[in-house]
Amino acid sequence: MVQTLQNEEPSHLPVPAPENIILGQLPPVDVLHYQSPTGKDFYFAFGGCHRLQAYERAHVENVNCGSVDAIVGIS
Numbered sequence: 001m002v003q004t005l006q007n008e009e010p011s012h013l014p015v016p017a018p019e020n021i022i023l024g025q026l027p028p029v030d031v032l033h034y035q036s037p038t039g040k041d042f043y044f045a046f047g048g049c050h051r052l053q054a055y056e057r058a059h060v061e062n063v064n065c066g067s068v069d070a071i072v073g074i075s
Contacts, residue, residue, distance in 0.1 A: 026051045028064040035070075043067075 030047030045052055055063045 026054070028066045031065045031067050033067050033069050 027048065029045055029049070029052050032044040032046050034042045034044070036042065052063060
């Protein structure tokens with residue numbers, strides 16, 4: 001996860017302080033699953049990245065996620 005805040009204090013916190021975060025209290029992080037033609041799996045967090053950073057700062061190792069499979073159109 002690439003950190004974008006550089007440990008600067010934001011003007012307001014849209015999520016609870018890290019020490020108050022408990023698994024399951026925040027909505028799940030949305031993850032896009034893409035399987036390449038060679039069969040390799042790739043996962044991209046596209047919704048809830050700030051929640052993911054909050055979990056990371058709170059040292060929560062397991063996070064609830066909702067997975068969406070990418071569908072590649074046939075030309």
